[in-house]
Amino acid sequence: MTAATVLAQPTRPARGRQPSLAQLRAFAAVAEHLHFREAAAALGMSQPALSGAVAALEETLGVQLLERTTRKVLLSPAGERMAARTRAVLHAVGELMEEAEAAQAPFTGVLRLGVIPTVAPYLLPTVLGLVHKRYPDLDLQVHEEQTASLLEGLGHGRLDLLLCAVPLGASWVREVPLFDEDFVLVTPDDHPAAGRTDLPRSMLRELDLLLLDEGHCLRDQALDICREAGRTESASVTTSAAGLSTLVQLVAGGMGVTLLPRTAVRVEAGRNEVLRTAHFADPAPSRRIALAMREGAAREEEFRAFGDALRAAMRSLPVRTVLP
Numbered sequence: 001m002t003a004a005t006v007l008a009q010p011t012r013p014a015r016g017r018q019p020s021l022a023q024l025r026a027f028a029a030v031a032e033h034l035h036f037r038e039a040a041a042a043l044g045m046s047q048p049a050l051s052g053a054v055a056a057l058e059e060t061l062g063v064q065l066l067e068r069t070t071r072k073v074l075l076s077p078a079g080e081r082m083a084a085r086t087r088a089v090l091h092a093v094g095e096l097m098e099e100a101e102a103a104q105a106p107f108t109g110v111l112r113l114g115v116i117p118t119v120a121p122y123l124l125p126t127v128l129g130l131v132h133k134r135y136p137d138l139d140l141q142v143h144e145e146q147t148a149s150l151l152e153g154l155g156h157g158r159l160d161l162l163l164c165a166v167p168l169g170a171s172w173v174r175e176v177p178l179f180d181e182d183f184v185l186v187t188p189d190d191h192p193a194a195g196r197t198d199l200p201r202s203m204l205r206e207l208d209l210l211l212l213d214e215g216h217c218l219r220d221q222a223l224d225i226c227r228e229a230g231r232t233e234s235a236s237v238t239t240s241a242a243g244l245s246t247l248v249q250l251v252a253g254g255m256g257v258t259l260l261p262r263t264a265v266r267v268e269a270g271r272n273e274v275l276r277t278a279h280f281a282d283p284a285p286s287r288r289i290a291l292a293m294r295e296g297a298a299r300e301e302e303f304r305a306f307g308d309a310l311r312a313a314m315r316s317l318p319v320r321t322v323l324p
Helices: 003-008 021-033 036-043 047-061 077-104 120-134 147-155 201-205 217-228 244-252 262-269 300-316
Strands: 066-068 073-075 109-115 138-144 161-166 173-188 209-212 257-261 275-279 286-294
Touching: 021 036, 021 047, 021 077, 036 047, 073 077, 109 120, 109 147, 120 138, 120 262, 120 300, 147 161, 147 286, 161 217, 173 244, 173 262, 173 300, 201 217, 209 217, 209 244, 217 257, 244 257, 244 262, 244 275, 257 262, 262 275, 286 300
Parallel strands: 109 138, 109 161, 209 257
Antiparallel strands: 066 073, 161 286, 173 257, 173 275, 173 286
């Protein structure tokens, strides 16, 4: 075997070693310029350092990347393939660094917000208006789901933040309160309670009450209010609906009465002439709306700042804002 043959034999990859980014950049520059001096100038490093980095990469990979002569530099067949891979790796690293820089800037990138159905139609105009005005670089993605599904999505990382009624009863969730809102009774216009402003909770004991289907937290909240008012289990709820709009139409049809959060009244009942509202005497039954995040969320500071901005934006709504 001749000396030339020995030199042509590929070396084994260095066990346990991986190429460095400096080595990959050096090789990519040589592959582009096919000239050591020009490649070194492009990287702002000395020619011996560049040559050493490429040689170290060849040793690490165990393949000859370049064919060196006194006149020119050529890529070996393996070098041709490795050059394409190297460019792809460096491009991916560049994207990684860009993503990391974006992550350091608050209110940029994607925010996957989960919202319960009894909040979404009434608060999203305020939320979207705030994002559009103050956070134009934030890619807000909204998911409307029931509470159980939202919690599952938050726990598995499918969602980043929730806008929902609390408490959620999950020890791994951190809640940022936004506001409290009262419930009002929606009735037909000829109902005895229509238009009252001092409605006692005790009236809930015998009313033909219409509620949302199982799975909606608003149903559970309404039932809790009724139990606190002394409503017995025998006063069952015989009719339910999948959404607040349907509930209101059932009330308009004379099938009973229902409870609405105040933020929903204008949208759902304000334009129907056969409907009236009744307000409870203080303290009125209410619910609390909050942002919810995972404990230890990487963006907790950003989410809390978002909550502060939302709280301020919602002061024009018929709610009582709550400090965290």
